[in-house]
Amino acid sequence: MRRVWRVLILGAALFAGQASALAWHETGHMVAAQIAYLRLSPAAKAEVDRLLVAPAGRRPLIHLCAGYYRRETCEQIYDPVSIAIWMDDFRGDSLNDSYDNWHYINYRPIFDGIPERPNVGPLPTNVLDRLNWCINTLRTGTGNDKRDAEVLGFLIHLVGDVHQPLHTATRYTAARPDGDAGGNFFALQPPAGSKHKNLHAFWDNAAGLFGYDDLKRPLDDAGRARIRQLAEDLMRKYPPAGADWKQTDPQAWVVESNQIARTFSYVRTKEGEAPSAQYIEESRAVSGRRIALAGYRLAAVLEEILVRPPAPPAAR
Numbered sequence: 471m472r473r474v475w476r477v478l479i480l481g482a483a484l485f486a487g488q489a490s491a492l493a494w495h496e497t498g499h500m501v502a503a504q505i506a507y508l509r510l511s512p513a514a515k516a517e518v519d520r521l522l523v524a525p526a527g528r529r530p531l532i533h534l535c536a537g538y539y540r541r542e543t544c545e546q547i548y549d550p551v552s553i554a555i556w557m558d559d560f561r562g563d564s565l566n567d568s569y570d571n572w573h574y575i576n577y578r579p580i581f582d583g584i585p586e587r588p589n590v591g592p593l594p595t596n597v598l599d600r601l602n603w604c605i606n607t608l609r610t611g612t613g614n615d616k617r618d619a620e621v622l623g624f625l626i627h628l629v630g631d632v633h634q635p636l637h638t639a640t641r642y643t644a645a646r647p648d649g650d651a652g653g654n655f656f657a658l659q660p661p662a663g664s665k666h667k668n669l670h671a672f673w674d675n676a677a678g679l680f681g682y683d684d685l686k687r688p689l690d691d692a693g694r695a696r697i698r699q700l701a702e703d704l705m706r707k708y709p710p711a712g713a714d715w716k717q718t719d720p721q722a723w724v725v726e727s728n729q730i731a732r733t734f735s736y737v738r739t740k741e742g743e744a745p746s747a748q749y750i751e752e753s754r755a756v757s758g759r760r761i762a763l764a765g766y767r768l769a770a771v772l773e774e775i776l777v778r779p780p781a782p783p784a785a786r
Contacts, residue, residue, distance in 0.1 A: 493573065493634040496555045496684040497700070498676050500763050502630045503554035503717060504701035505765025509710075510772060521619040522550045531619040532556060548623070551697060552689060557627040571738040572600045572628065573638040574652055577728045580593070580736060582643045590642065590649070598630050601720040604628065609775040626768060632723045633764040635756075636673045639731035659744035672745065676761065677753035701765070708762040715766040718774060723767070730756060 494502065510518065524530035530547050548556055557573070560566045575596035581587070592598070604625035612618050631637050640649040641656065650656050653669035664682045672705045675682060679702060685693045710716075717723070734756065739745045745753070 478586070483526060493631040493637050494673050494757075494761060495675055496558070496687070497556040497680045498674075498757070499558070499627065499630045500551050500697045501680070502633070502761045502764040502768065503551045503626050504697050505762060506626070506629075506768035506772065508698075508701060508705070509766060509769035510757060511777065512778045514769075514773050518550050518622070518772065521615060521622055522548065522553055532615045532623055544564045546661045550626075551694070552687075553623045554626050554630060571595055573597055573631045574626070575599075575632075575724060576640045576649070576652075577638045577724050578732070579649065580639055580641040580732050582641055582736075583773060584642060584644055584647065587638070587642070597628055597637060598720055598724050600624065601628050601632060601723075601741070603722070605775055606644060625771070629723075629771070630761070630764050633722065633727060633760040634673060635727045635731040635735045635760070636670045638724050638727040639736075641736055656664050656736070657742050658739070659742070661745055668751045669735065669739070669741075673753065676757035677745075677750050679754040679757050679761075704758055704762045704765075708759045710766045714759065715763055716770055718771050730760075 493499070507515065507518070521531060524547065532548050532553065556567065561570065571593050572595065575592045575598050575600070576590070577592055579590045604621050607621050608618065608625065612621065636653045638652075640648050640768075642654050646655055651670070653673065654671075656669035658667060658669055658672055660667050661672075661678065664672070664675065664678060666675055666682075685696060687693070689697070735753070738752070739749045
């Protein structure tokens with residue numbers, strides 16, 4: 471009986487630890503969304519605006535005052551960029567706990583120094599499952615603009631999530647036989663200026679690529695200009711060259727992120743120590759490229775599913 475309770479308690483802790491993570495934090499998510507928005511064709515942008523930008527004098531389709539119930543993070547109105555953090559805003563509400571495991575997947579678990587366990591793997595509902603659902607749902611539409619806007623909000627956020635390597639992997643060791651919840655239980659000494667004490671939080675913060683603090687919300691004109699500037703900087707540094715930026719298969723995104731986690735994120739730093747300057751620099755480069763790819767790929771997906779060819783003329 472003690473073993474049963476231990477498993478249940480550990481499982482709940484693992485679930486809560488990974489569910490509490492906010493991939494790319496607010497700034498990174500909005501930068502990815504801004505890149506996508508800048509890349510959209512006029513037709514795709516018009517459809518995104520139709521769902522996410524309210525006409526003058528009308529209530530927007532998505533309106534939320536949550537943000538962990540703190541006034542300073544409360545968004546009264548979301549736009550095509552700030553919608554990227556809507557899913558994280560409503561995670562402070564226990565009525566929305568069922569969405570928690572949408573944000574990650576335990577794909578190809580990492581067994582470090584212990585035998586592989588065949589019964590360990592992703593939950594039935596996970597970020598890959600939900601990405602495919604979002605894409606398929608928006609491809610045909612729900613027939614309800616508010617519902618379409620919500621699914622679009624899910625998609626924009628989850629594309630960002632899945633490009634964060636530690637949202638696709640969990641490491642199992644002798645010390646953590648039940649897993650480390652995507653690095654949430656992989657302790658780190660925080661780098662100078664950072665408050666992040668575990669590997670997952672370090673990567674959620676893009677290793678400090680945009681600084682260690684998010685922009686104050688709701689965004690003012692200066693904040694929106696800053697997000698656009700960061701997006702344009704990444705687009706210049708990581709231009710959409712080659713075939714990978716056109717990859718629109720969510721399964722491929724998961725495989726890539728998981729490979730980065732198992733060959734770089736987990737193995738180039740030591741548990742309990744501060745990340746080296748080289749690891750921080752390389753992690754920032756990896757994070758920047760992943761955020762840029764998330765933006766490019768989101769734009770490509772939106773072009774595919776929102777820009778529908780005109781109906782053929784009726785036969786006479």
